[in-house]
Amino acid sequence: MWQYTDTVHDHFLNPRNVGVIEDADAVGEVGSLACGDALKLYLKIDNGRIVDARFQTFGCASAIASSSALTELIKGKTVDEALKVTNKEIADYLGGLPKEKMHCSVMGQEALEAAIRNWKGEDVVVQEAGEIICKCFGVTDNTVRRAIWENGLKSLEDIIDYTKAGGACGQCHDKLQALLAETLARMQVKEVDPGGKPTGKAFEEIRPARPKLTNLKRMQLIMQVLENEIRPELQRSGGDVDLVDVDGNKVYVELHGQNQGDAARRQTLTGVIERTLREKVENNIHVFEVSQ
Amino acid sequence: MKYIYLDNNATTQVAPEVLEAMLPYLTEEYGNPSSMYALAGKSERAVARAREQVAELLGAEPDEIIFTSCGTESDNTAFYSALETQPGREHLITTRVEHAAVLNSARNYEQKGLPVTWLGVDEFGRLNLDEVEQALSADTALLSVMYANNETGTIFPVPQIAALAAERGVQMLTDAVQAVGKVPINLKELPVTYLAMSGHKLHAPKGVGVLYVRRGTRFCPFVKGGHQERGRRAGTENVPYIVGLGKACELAMNRFHEEDRVAGLRDRLEKGILELVPEAVVNGDVENRLPGTTNISFKHIEGEAILLLLDRVGIMASSGSACTSGSLEPSHVLRAMGVPYTYAHGSIRLSLSRYNTEDDVDYVLRELPPIIKRLRGISPFS
Numbered sequence: 001m002w003q004y005t006d007t008v009h010d011h012f013l014n015p016r017n018v019g020v021i022e023d024a025d026a027v028g029e030v031g032s033l034a035c036g037d038a039l040k041l042y043l044k045i046d047n048g049r050i051v052d053a054r055f056q057t058f059g060c061a062s063a064i065a066s067s068s069a070l071t072e073l074i075k076g077k078t079v080d081e082a083l084k085v086t087n088k089e090i091a092d093y094l095g096g097l098p099k100e101k102m103h104c105s106v107m108g109q110e111a112l113e114a115a116i117r118n119w120k121g122e123d124v125v126v127q128e129a130g131e132i133i134c135k136c137f138g139v140t141d142n143t144v145r146r147a148i149w150e151n152g153l154k155s156l157e158d159i160i161d162y163t164k165a166g167g168a169c170g171q172c173h174d175k176l177q178a179l180l181a182e183t184l185a186r187m188q189v190k191e192v193d194p195g196g197k198p199t200g201k202a203f204e205e206i207r208p209a210r211p212k213l214t215n216l217k218r219m220q221l222i223m224q225v226l227e228n229e230i231r232p233e234l235q236r237s238g239g240d241v242d243l244v245d246v247d248g249n250k251v252y253v254e255l256h257g258q259n260q261g262d263a264a265r266r267q268t269l270t271g272v273i274e275r276t277l278r279e280k281v282e283n284n285i286h287v288f289e290v291s292q
Numbered sequence: 293m294k295y296i297y298l299d300n301n302a303t304t305q306v307a308p309e310v311l312e313a314m315l316p317y318l319t320e321e322y323g324n325p326s327s328m329y330a331l332a333g334k335s336e337r338a339v340a341r342a343r344e345q346v347a348e349l350l351g352a353e354p355d356e357i358i359f360t361s362c363g364t365e366s367d368n369t370a371f372y373s374a375l376e377t378q379p380g381r382e383h384l385i386t387t388r389v390e391h392a393a394v395l396n397s398a399r400n401y402e403q404k405g406l407p408v409t410w411l412g413v414d415e416f417g418r419l420n421l422d423e424v425e426q427a428l429s430a431d432t433a434l435l436s437v438m439y440a441n442n443e444t445g446t447i448f449p450v451p452q453i454a455a456l457a458a459e460r461g462v463q464m465l466t467d468a469v470q471a472v473g474k475v476p477i478n479l480k481e482l483p484v485t486y487l488a489m490s491g492h493k494l495h496a497p498k499g500v501g502v503l504y505v506r507r508g509t510r511f512c513p514f515v516k517g518g519h520q521e522r523g524r525r526a527g528t529e530n531v532p533y534i535v536g537l538g539k540a541c542e543l544a545m546n547r548f549h550e551e552d553r554v555a556g557l558r559d560r561l562e563k564g565i566l567e568l569v570p571e572a573v574v575n576g577d578v579e580n581r582l583p584g585t586t587n588i589s590f591k592h593i594e595g596e597a598i599l600l601l602l603d604r605v606g607i608m609a610s611s612g613s614a615c616t617s618g619s620l621e622p623s624h625v626l627r628a629m630g631v632p633y634t635y636a637h638g639s640i641r642l643s644l645s646r647y648n649t650e651d652d653v654d655y656v657l658r659e660l661p662p663i664i665k666r667l668r669g670i671s672p673f674s
């Protein structure tokens with residue numbers, strides 16, 4: 001018998017926001033009958049803000065409760081805010097899920113991303129691009145890498161609980177073990193910079209092949225590279241940078257600190273920030289300074 | 293709230309008569325049967341009496357009955373002993389729809405390098421006798437086929453299969469945990485070598501089982517230690533539970549006629565559900581089935597959700613869905629039968645006992661259909 005929290009029971013027995021939005025602005029669909037759970041998410045988006053969210057779910061109590069929690073979490077949020085909702089937040093909202101049921105919360109996050117891709121007119125790919133590792137549940141290597149990275153997974157069992165990969169025939173267990181070892185090794189790389197500080201590696205950097213970026217991915221990547229690489233570098237020379245906005249391939253930043261001279265500012269903007277972003281994110285990125 | 297227990301293939305309530313028979317051995321009659329005084333003698337006689345009661349239900353001799361801790365231990369012991377005592381034979385044969393106790397015993401030996409033949413089943417969960425016959429060889433150490441399937445209730449033609457094995461001198465185990473007490477079994481006419489049974493499936497408590505070993509079979513104990521059970525199963529006898537199991541066998545013997553009533557209840561329940569709920573199908577071989585079991589799949593919904601909503605109205609059942617098992621795949625039995633995923637995830641098993649009533653059936657027929665309708669209302673597929 002699963003030990004569900006009272007909140008899970010409540011959201012299963014009295015799910016919020018069940019149903020269809022006939023004139024939805026975005027629809028996201030993940031899972032399948034074969035997988036044993038599936039979620040169809042409908043969003044009404046007004047001026048970049050999610051004004052209504054509804055769902056239909058095929059699945060167990062925790063899948064239904066996770067869907068209900070997801071809709072509650074994202075209603076009223078802007079699309080950008082909603083995209084920051086992680087599977088962990090969905091689980092936390094429910095007071096936690098049994099470990100074996102964490103994949104239900106991952107399904108919620110994936111449905112949201114699928115819906116927003118749909119709204120942005122991008123390819124509604126149900127699975128993240130990559131090579132299919134688990135044939136039974138159609139899980140790709142990138143989905144597994146991401147789950148390992150975002151949830152700090154440590155074992156094959158963790159991967160099965162969070163992604164379902166390897167949960168059926170077991171033929172991919174060797175591949176999953178290898179993927180786990182590889183990802184953990186990449187995450188633990190302590191590249192020591194000249195100042196002696198280890199630099200954390202973001203998930204997007206450890207993924208080997210980079211697919212064509214969606215707006216969402218580009219934005220996330222820019223933020224990660226800025227945070228993990230550029231800022232520490234500037235801070236070492238007494239400067240700093242804040243991200244102000246991202247519009248397509250245009251990145252707007254605010255510079256702080258000792259970069260007073262025009263030449264020095266240009267050097268920081270193009271020589272450091274733009275160059276790093278082009279190297280790590282996409283090679284057509286332009287960086288502009290926004291004055292205070 | 294009303295409570296309707298329909299999960300008797302998982303476990304059963306202890307019969308009041310069984311509890312009554314056990315109580316003295318949990319209180320004043322606490323002697324160790326191996327000791328040398330009157331108190332011990334009483335325990336020893338109680339165990340002997342229980343052995344007779346079990347033997348009578350099975351059509352066996354008392355010295356063919358070994359008390360164990362559970363059905364799983366009995367299954368494990370049969371595999372172990374068959375391999376230990378027949379050094380030239382390494383081949384094992386079993387079905388894809390066995391209980392985990394047999395499934396994982398066979399898998400364990402397979403991983404150690406022993407050849408295992410896995411017999412498949414058809415869409416109704418039936419074995420092909422020709423396949424069984426073809427699999428038997430001079431190298432076969434053990435053929436293991438369950439008497440009745442725990443999930444669907446399908447009864448296998450164990451008498452015919454045992455005859456095939458006996459003709460070729462191959463030892464056979466039947467895991468009869470679900471069948472004993474529900475269908476007549478007479479080991480005088482059923483030429484199996486081993487039979488496994490469990491107390492808690494027939495109104496005795498959990499923690500006691502039996503392994504039947506046919507006279508003349510070479511035997512090697514799985515649990516090693518003292519001389520108990522004539523050196524075939526070490527460990528101080530669980531006297532009160534053995535007494536309870538004996539009593540439960542006696543009750544089953546006297547109440548076989550009630551199984552027809554149980555089958556009648558099951559049939560009315562099943563027919564009612566199929567009439568009231570669209571897109572529902574019965575899994576298994578309805579012609580050859582345990583009297584109290586029905587396994588029904590509801591398209592487009594998931595079993596765990598059904599169970600939790602049933603529990604809210606006091607109805608206890610089980611499911612072959614992935615989510616209830618802790619694994620991610622639906623029941624291995626339904627998959628072996630080729631039940632489509634659209635149905636397999638939404639399967640529930642209702643298993644009745646002689647304690648169920650017509651009122652129980654009426655109650656389920658009233659409460660179940662709206663639950664199915666409610667979940668289908670949430671599902672994106674219906």
